[in-house]
Amino acid sequence: MTDLRSELDRALATVIDPEIRRPIADLGMIDSVEFADGRATIGIKLTIVGCPAADRIERDVREAAGSVPGVEEVEVNVAVMSVAERTALTERLQGARRREVQFGPETPTRIFAITSGKGGVGKSTITANLGVALAAKGLKVGIVDADVFGFSIPGLLGVSEEKPTRVGELMLPPIGFGVKVISIGMFLPGPATAVSWRGPMLHRTIKQFLSEVYFDELDILLLDLPPGTGDVAISVGQLLPHAQVVVVTTPQTAAADVAERSGLVARKTGQRVIGVVENMAGLPQADGTVLELFGTGGGADAAARLDVPLLASIPLSLALREGGDTGEPVVLSHPEDPAAAAILALAQRLLQPAR
Numbered sequence: 001m002t003d004l005r006s007e008l009d010r011a012l013a014t015v016i017d018p019e020i021r022r023p024i025a026d027l028g029m030i031d032s033v034e035f036a037d038g039r040a041t042i043g044i045k046l047t048i049v050g051c052p053a054a055d056r057i058e059r060d061v062r063e064a065a066g067s068v069p070g071v072e073e074v075e076v077n078v079a080v081m082s083v084a085e086r087t088a089l090t091e092r093l094q095g096a097r098r099r100e101v102q103f104g105p106e107t108p109t110r111i112f113a114i115t116s117g118k119g120g121v122g123k124s125t126i127t128a129n130l131g132v133a134l135a136a137k138g139l140k141v142g143i144v145d146a147d148v149f150g151f152s153i154p155g156l157l158g159v160s161e162e163k164p165t166r167v168g169e170l171m172l173p174p175i176g177f178g179v180k181v182i183s184i185g186m187f188l189p190g191p192a193t194a195v196s197w198r199g200p201m202l203h204r205t206i207k208q209f210l211s212e213v214y215f216d217e218l219d220i221l222l223l224d225l226p227p228g229t230g231d232v233a234i235s236v237g238q239l240l241p242h243a244q245v246v247v248v249t250t251p252q253t254a255a256a257d258v259a260e261r262s263g264l265v266a267r268k269t270g271q272r273v274i275g276v277v278e279n280m281a282g283l284p285q286a287d288g289t290v291l292e293l294f295g296t297g298g299g300a301d302a303a304a305r306l307d308v309p310l311l312a313s314i315p316l317s318l319a320l321r322e323g324g325d326t327g328e329p330v331v332l333s334h335p336e337d338p339a340a341a342a343i344l345a346l347a348q349r350l351l352q353p354a355r
């Protein structure tokens with residue numbers, strides 16, 4: 001009997017909360033475990049009423065308990081934590097980071113801010129695919145979509161319908177293809193809503209993302225910045241001065257000017273520009289030639305002006321664009337696509353120790 005009880009505990013210890021990504025046993029979510037006459041009765045406590053992960057947790061508890069030899073029937077009773085229990089949980093999760101900006105200078109998390117001089121150069125598409133590529137390597141990855149005026153990361157990662165779950169003071173971010181994502185788009189009533197905030201409000205929002213979103217330990221944090229040199233770029237520079245900046249540009253030589261400017265703003269806030277990524281480079285044709293739709297040289301030009309390496313040149317790609325529209329990142333759906341391959345190589349390059 002004692003053996004069976006410890007077998008049950010061991011099995012239940014494998015059940016992970018899909019949002020918090022920790023064993024539910026460690027989160028105080030297993031309330032009671034009883035066993036009599038082949039029947040296991042498990043009481044679980046969810047964090048909030050209507051917890052989106054409820055069905056999955058209940059199913060996983062049922063499966064885990066049912067897998068123990070000797071258990072013929074499983075009953076799962078679901079309740080909700082009291083306010084005091086929930087507060088204790090959020091305090092435990094937040095730990096020392098309570099109300100402070102996570103990922104301070106002491107953080108082991110590597111932070112990359114992806115910026116560009118102007119809009120539409122593919123910055124968000126690259127950020128989303130990079131995140132997925134890094135997560136597919138087994139790293140713990142989070143993305144803060146700080147592109148408040150042109151938020152597109154949730155759509156690119158297939159989580160545009162999802163909202164963060166609020167547990168006390170914490171927000172649990174939705175997870176798309178293994179990447180924890182928070183975006184201003186998740187707080188607006190609908191996709192057609194425009195954001196027209198001034199600097200202080202933008203600063204508060206970014207700060208809130210960095211303090212109240214429960215990312216847990218991350219290996220990599222990516223920030224998708226709005227194009228240009230505006231308030232958000234400066235706020236991120238102040239809040240995360242140790243972030244490493246990657247500048248995205250097109251091959252158009254005229255684009256190098258504005259790309260250089262966004263890199264220079266990052267430097268002014270103390271951030272380090274680690275390189276340039278050229279996107280929308282030549283489109284390979286069926287006859288083997290390459291159509292240089294946006295010209296050539298913009299990436300190398302911007303890199304030379306900023307005195308940093310050109311980290312990648314990503315070709316124009318139908319599969320990349322389609323994957324963005326359907327929310328299926330091309331690095332997973334078509335890793336052999338030349339643009340996907342270039343992003344996968346970029347992910348590998350970013351993992352090399354910072355110099």
Ligand SMILES: Nc1ncnc2c1ncn2[C@@H]1O[C@H](COP(=O)(O)OP(=O)(O)OP(=O)(O)O)[C@@H](O)[C@H]1O
Nearest residue numbers: 119120121122123124125150280315316317321324
């Ligand atoms: N290499 C590429 N080949 C083909 N299409 C691309 C490529 N990169 C990006 N795109 C497409 O270009 C459009 C703009 O991309 P994206 O939204 O990522 O740009 P952005 O720089 O983040 O823009 P903004 O900052 O204005 O939101 C999207 O439709 C995207 O699918």
